[in-house]
Amino acid sequence: MNPEKILLAHGSGGKITHRLIREVFLEAFRNELLEKLTDSAVFHVDQGKLAYTTDAYVVDPIFFPGGDIGRLAVCGTVNDLAMSGAKPLYLSAGFIIEEGFGLAELKIILRSMREAADEAGVKIICGDTKVVPKGSADKIFITTSGLGLIPAGIEISPQQIMVGDNVIISGTIGEHGIAILSQREGLKFSSNISSDVAPLNHLVASMLDVAGNGIHVLRDPTRGGVTTTLNEFVQGAAFGIKIYEDKIPIIDGVQGACELLGLDPLYVANEGKLVAVVSRDFVQAVLSSIQRNSLGVNARVIGEVVEEPKGIVSLVTRIGGTRIVGMLTGEQLPRIC
Amino acid sequence: MRYLDEFQNPKIAQGLIKAIEGLVDRKIVLMEVCGTHTVAIFKHGLRRLFPTSLKLLSGPGCPVCVTPTQNIDAAIWLSKQKEVVLTTFGDMMRVPGATGSLEKQRAEGADIRVVYSVLDALELAKTNPAKKVVFLGVGFETTSPSIASAIYTANHEVINNFWVYVCHKLVPPAMRALLESGEARIDGFICPGHVSTIIGSLPYEFIAGEFGVPCVISGFEPLDILQSVYMLLNQIKEKRAEVQVQYSRCVKPEGNEKALSKFNEVFEPADSNWRGIGVIPGSGLRIRQEYSRYDASLHFEVPTHQVTEEKSGCICGEILRGIATPLVCPLFGKACTPEEPVGACMVSSEGTCAAYYKDGGIIE
Numbered sequence: 001m002n003p004e005k006i007l008l009a010h011g012s013g014g015k016i017t018h019r020l021i022r023e024v025f026l027e028a029f030r031n032e033l034l035e036k037l038t039d040s041a042v043f044h045v046d047q048g049k050l051a052y053t054t055d056a057y058v059v060d061p062i063f064f065p066g067g068d069i070g071r072l073a074v075c076g077t078v079n080d081l082a083m084s085g086a087k088p089l090y091l092s093a094g095f096i097i098e099e100g101f102g103l104a105e106l107k108i109i110l111r112s113m114r115e116a117a118d119e120a121g122v123k124i125i126c127g128d129t130k131v132v133p134k135g136s137a138d139k140i141f142i143t144t145s146g147l148g149l150i151p152a153g154i155e156i157s158p159q160q161i162m163v164g165d166n167v168i169i170s171g172t173i174g175e176h177g178i179a180i181l182s183q184r185e186g187l188k189f190s191s192n193i194s195s196d197v198a199p200l201n202h203l204v205a206s207m208l209d210v211a212g213n214g215i216h217v218l219r220d221p222t223r224g225g226v227t228t229t230l231n232e233f234v235q236g237a238a239f240g241i242k243i244y245e246d247k248i249p250i251i252d253g254v255q256g257a258c259e260l261l262g263l264d265p266l267y268v269a270n271e272g273k274l275v276a277v278v279s280r281d282f283v284q285a286v287l288s289s290i291q292r293n294s295l296g297v298n299a300r301v302i303g304e305v306v307e308e309p310k311g312i313v314s315l316v317t318r319i320g321g322t323r324i325v326g327m328l329t330g331e332q333l334p335r336i337c
Numbered sequence: 338m339r340y341l342d343e344f345q346n347p348k349i350a351q352g353l354i355k356a357i358e359g360l361v362d363r364k365i366v367l368m369e370v371c372g373t374h375t376v377a378i379f380k381h382g383l384r385r386l387f388p389t390s391l392k393l394l395s396g397p398g399c400p401v402c403v404t405p406t407q408n409i410d411a412a413i414w415l416s417k418q419k420e421v422v423l424t425t426f427g428d429m430m431r432v433p434g435a436t437g438s439l440e441k442q443r444a445e446g447a448d449i450r451v452v453y454s455v456l457d458a459l460e461l462a463k464t465n466p467a468k469k470v471v472f473l474g475v476g477f478e479t480t481s482p483s484i485a486s487a488i489y490t491a492n493h494e495v496i497n498n499f500w501v502y503v504c505h506k507l508v509p510p511a512m513r514a515l516l517e518s519g520e521a522r523i524d525g526f527i528c529p530g531h532v533s534t535i536i537g538s539l540p541y542e543f544i545a546g547e548f549g550v551p552c553v554i555s556g557f558e559p560l561d562i563l564q565s566v567y568m569l570l571n572q573i574k575e576k577r578a579e580v581q582v583q584y585s586r587c588v589k590p591e592g593n594e595k596a597l598s599k600f601n602e603v604f605e606p607a608d609s610n611w612r613g614i615g616v617i618p619g620s621g622l623r624i625r626q627e628y629s630r631y632d633a634s635l636h637f638e639v640p641t642h643q644v645t646e647e648k649s650g651c652i653c654g655e656i657l658r659g660i661a662t663p664l665v666c667p668l669f670g671k672a673c674t675p676e677e678p679v680g681a682c683m684v685s686s687e688g689t690c691a692a693y694y695k696d697g698g699i700i701e
Contacts, residue, residue: 255341259341262686264380317345318345318381319345319346319383319559319563320351321384321385321559322382323381323385324695324696326694326695326696326697
């Protein structure tokens with residue numbers, strides 16, 4: 001028997017759509033809010049500030065070492081909520097599926113979404129599925145939105161950054177980007193590098209527990225890597241950031257792949273790391289709390305917020321030189337000579 | 338990490354920098370010919386470690402930058418031909434020609450694909466016999482042997498839907514042209530490492546012999562470059578002019594004989610037009626008669642495109658000849674940025690303007 005495929009009819013809204021939703025999606029994500037299968041999920045919230053975010057996921061390949069598009073779609077949105085200091089509560093999930101996509105693959109993706117949601121302690125409470133003709137989309141695209149609650153008194157934003165603050169990275173950099181690249185057609189190379197994709201909300205909660213507003217800003221350095229994130233902080237600001245090459249944690253495999261491909265690991269994407277700018281008084285406490293979490297054992301202080309040069313991220317190289325590290329421009333491409 | 342940490346040892350670096358300071362007693366100008374050296378020098382912040390009277394000039398060693406607009410226009414023309422799949426290295430996609438760029442052409446619907454190796458293009462030809470796969474051959478002696486090898490393989494395996502549009506260039510004739518023009522004062526050359534792994538050190542001998550300018554073939558790690566600068570300064574101090582090999586772990590005087598034999602089997606030297614410099618005798622390549630069926634310019638009868646002047650205000654040409662730096666260009670960082678490049682030196686990651694821009698455009 002041929003493996004079951006997603007058909008255009010699965011997106012028709014008729015009987016077969018309902019079967020797909022009940023037997024596949026609900027089965028994977030089951031919770032008391034989704035179960036009702038009403039037009040919208042209705043829930044109570046405590047008073048306070050809400051954080052709300054959305055992101056679309058189109059990663060290629062959809063399965064990669066360390067994860068898949070489903071895990072990414074949950075973790076990415078959970079992390080965006082967590083970076084504003086919010087406790088993530090609920091996610092929605094929209095699926096655009098190419099006609100002919102394997103039902104078995106879909107089930108694997110949904111299972112990893114459920115697992116990631118359980119890890120993060122969030123529920124997927126509403127969703128939508130569309131099927132498009134073959135060639136109109138590449139296998140599967142997922143959009144997730146997320147709602148989170150910001151605890152009273154927490155104020156995390158680049159405006160809080162002050163000269164003298166320290167910059168912390170929660171672990172080794174560049175693993176997600178290199179794991180994906182190693183699987184790309186025409187560039188396949190064997191490596192044992194896995195994506196770092198993981199939900200960071202518990203890590204953030206533990207940081208907030210020890211430092212509260214001593215944490216001035218948090219961000220997950222995804223596309224564009226650590227450098228692009230740091231540049232976002234300094235743009236138009238009355239301060240600069242100085243980081244030290246020899247303090248940046250990186251595993252040999254990523255360093256080697258970057259050398260080989262002519263990439264700068266500071267610009268390579270992460271999906272399970274955060275950059276924190278922290279008041280000097282709280283640095284040790286925050287660093288220890290990160291390092292106690294299994295996702296943060298390699299956390300390091302990599303630099304500080306400086307008065308001059310303003311608006312610029314500078315890097316002190318291993319041999320003592322200095323260079324300016326700007327925003328990523330265009331795509332990083334392998335060298336040709 | 339082995340082979341990286343050793344070449345970035347801060348203690349040894351500091352010792353070399355001290356020694357370099359001791360050897361610079363007047364204004365000295367060194368040219369790094371290769372774009373990969375330019376990138377490495379910026380990446381490790383070396384310029385800021387040198388005494389101010391030691392100037393480093395970037396030379397014409399970025400293959401994307403020296404490819405003239407008429408080659409880009411020809412590639413665009415090729416991509417519009419029926420059944421053609423144009424394959425190229427990624428860096429060429431955004432280079433502006435007179436009639437647009439390959440990136441824009443792809444958005445218009447042309448089948449243009451970025452490949453990481455010419456072998457991917459050959460594979461594409463094998464698996465798509467109904468398509469005409471053309472590879473845009475750009476690069477110096479480092480890449481041309483692999484292109485030669487692909488043509489050789491295509492011939493051997495009788496693959497009849499594969500062609501190369503050859504824009505390849507040779508480094509030593511360009512260095513001769515720079516010296517003969519006498520426009521830029523150059524006290525020493527940091528010679529390309531990758532190119533020299535193929536051609537060896539002998540092709541640079543004329544620079545020391547005829548022009549009395551010291552040469553050191555350098556590796557790409559920070560200590561390689563610092564040591565090469567130190568070796569050049571020593572030659573200058575002792576009034577010697579020799580070709581020395583610092584990158585001896587990879588470069589032999591006679592080069593890579595196996596690669597050279599493939600290269601010579603398929604290619605022969607030809608005059609070539611360099612963006613910003615003009616036609617330099619014997620500085621390019623063409624496919625030999627025996628393999629001419631793989632020459633895209635012959636098979637598709639590529640029309641000779643008008644030689645177009647650089648866009649008004651762009652000084653890429655002067656930068657490539659070492660007589661100006663990006664900082665004096667009126668377009669630099671304003672009308673010309675990596676997002677909206679005007680000149681090729683801003684497009685390529687190895688271009689001088691892109692390197693200056695990435696570094697904040699504040700170095701001198």
